[in-house]
Amino acid sequence: MATLTEAFLREVQAQATVAPSMSVGAHSREIQSVLAFIENEPAAGKLCRDIDRIFRVSNWLLDPVCLQKFIQLVGEAEFWMLVKERGVELERIIESDEKSPDFKLKSDAAVAPRFEVKTLSVKGGDINIAGMSESSFEAQLSLSQQISEGKCFATAITEAAPHGHITDGKNTTAIIRNLIDKTCNNLKTGQYTDGPTCLVLNLMLIDGYYDGSTNLRPIVFGWPDGWSVRSGAYWNLAFGQTEHLVFGLSEFEGKPGIEGKLERQGVLAANKDIAAMLLVVHPSGESPLIYGLMREADEDSWQEEKRELAEAFFKLVEKNWNDDLDTNGWCLFNLTNGGQS
Template identity: 30%
Template sequence: MPFSLVICRQIDNEAEHDPLAKQTIKRVFHLLHEYHAGYDEKLKSAYELYSEYAIYLELLKSGYKIDRIPEAQGEKRPDFRVSNGEDSIYIEAKILGWSGGSIQHNKAIESGIDAQIDIEKQIQTGKNVAFGISEYNPIGGGKDAQEQGEQYIIETLIKKLANNVKTGQLALGDTFLLCDITSLSLFPYPREESAAVHNFHNPYGSYTSGILWHIAFAKHGDMILKSIEFEGKPNVAGRLNQEGLMERHPQLAGVVFRTKGLGTEVKYTSMIPSAKFEKYGDIVTRLFDYWNDEDNSNAWHLLSDKHDGQS
């Protein structure tokens, strides 16, 4: 689980005056008290608590009033309320971990050990520079993931997220589902993946379907494009067997993705229906880094060469 030392220090500082931060630290320490190594459900729960407070801190940077919705026994409620003085939205955060739990975690550890052994062997033979290759797949899939590419990622994440939407979490008002997928390390270019289709960083200029856009807005049977390995290879991955989150749960006001690219910087991408953007556009563009709608109407900006400022 990718805990950030920087964020941990921020939570420590907040605990001096914020009871929520103090409570978060206490609960995390309680879960990790008997943890030693490897995959553990308590580690997963601790990471979820840490991530929820990290999201709270990041949302506060907007300058809007961010309230934590208190938990109620026997009731499902959203996590946050965001107010700009005139309008309010609710946010329900879902923290996604690796598929398969300990299975994928152990595979990643084994791959890392194999890479280290390769490096040591190269050094023993007298090489001045040695390297090893370690592989992991946070969403599993094996051969299907390799052959279907973007389609497999879209369908897998839709299934994981759709089952987590509960009616009670949407009952207080217009609610956005915030999907924290930073631990998956699958989206180094969230801006481009927020468009319906793009050819950013793709081999041979091939076009691929925007993964984040399709997780939110895809319809059953939509054709999905994948990147090609070399000229002449098929560009079509297949047709979707799943509906996007907004199709499955039209009561959602939008879907937000929290991603982490090649560095440590976290980005937020909002997928919001055009009708909701008319009402909450000011909140969305100030709260999140990027946005797009079901009509792909902001793709012109997302795919422009000017990658600065609000998108």
């Protein structure tokens, strides 16, 4: 019987000349690691069965509903795997009719910290995924036609739009609004009230356009030019306010740098029941990282009755965290800017 990794690679190879998925291709290495983790984790039996059920669907990689469900399951398991690699032990919470988070910290405490994992899909969900698959298929068809016509070099363009169609000059605004909207659409009442609970967002499908932890700051300076300024997408996802101005990257000197107002409230600003936010991000060419966002006003309680939550949070994020007052902004950096903030 084939392993999950073997079944995954067989499907990827089968569709490689039909309509290769850029989302899957970009994260193939990480997906294989997660599938191996699932098969070797005794408590991941349900995840293993759910993924195996998807793999039994003919051409599942071309089915947008199956592909979206697969990425959501992989995103949940990836967080579990990364947490375990960092020495934090979680217990999977058994699903029931009552709404509950996905994991809780292994602890002797009466109420252990909990973690609710959401893998955000692209804007438009399976409809957009289907559109990207169609674009990929048309590109492959064009390549085949060019080769059959005897061309020495065949080229084609395919499009991936995880944040949907973006109006020119509104890139940063569209990204932040989409992240907030997708997150809020995934929040369920009652999942964050039984104990200190972190919301975990896996951004495998809709990572931001810019690498580096400076996205955890309200404002990001100095990239790609020394005079450049943009709003930090992840900070605004958590703490943005409707009247906040959104700063975007100007195409040239002298073009206005303010895109407009955010017109959204950040997730942590609007939902006091959520103790903190963790983001699973995938920097280009790097291993996945976990970023963290918390409220500065909660610091005292984290040092006292929520000490277990604090210890787990900082063990997972290391230096990649910030709060609503930009307390840790001084040591955050741009991967795309040689490590400079």
